[in-house]
């Protein structure tokens with residue numbers, strides 16, 4: 001059996017090159033405002049009429065700003081990886097440098113009971129779903145070990 005090819009579930013939203021995955025966003029050349037997903041036409045800053053954007057890799061670290069438990073099986077194209085469906089935690093994370101809030105699933109094993117606003121998380125890339133030939137990848141958030149004794 002050949003190994004499955006690992007491909008992003010959504011094209012161009014993150015990079016999996018190297019050991020450190022990163023979300024891919026843009027920064028406005030006129031005012032420096034960051035955007036995720038990538039901006040192509042208009043700056044998010046209402047006071048700016050910039051139309052040119054540089055691609056940037058965004059912070060891999062951030063802080064939990066808000067979170068929720070996804071108790072219901074989401075609609076297609078999401079493909080459940082477990083049957084019966086197991087709820088998972090979704091966190092809105094404020095990126096360390098850009099102050100953008102990016103929604104993402106927490107890694108398996110982290111429930112809403114483990115989460116508090118302000119906790120540090122880092123970006124990882126994990127399997128969203130698989131078929132016979134591919135593993136489809138998506139970014140997820142993982143709690144950063146604080147170094148405190150268990």
Ligand SMILES: [Zn+2]
Pocket residue numbers: 028029030031032033043044045048049050
């Ligand atoms: Zn701008």
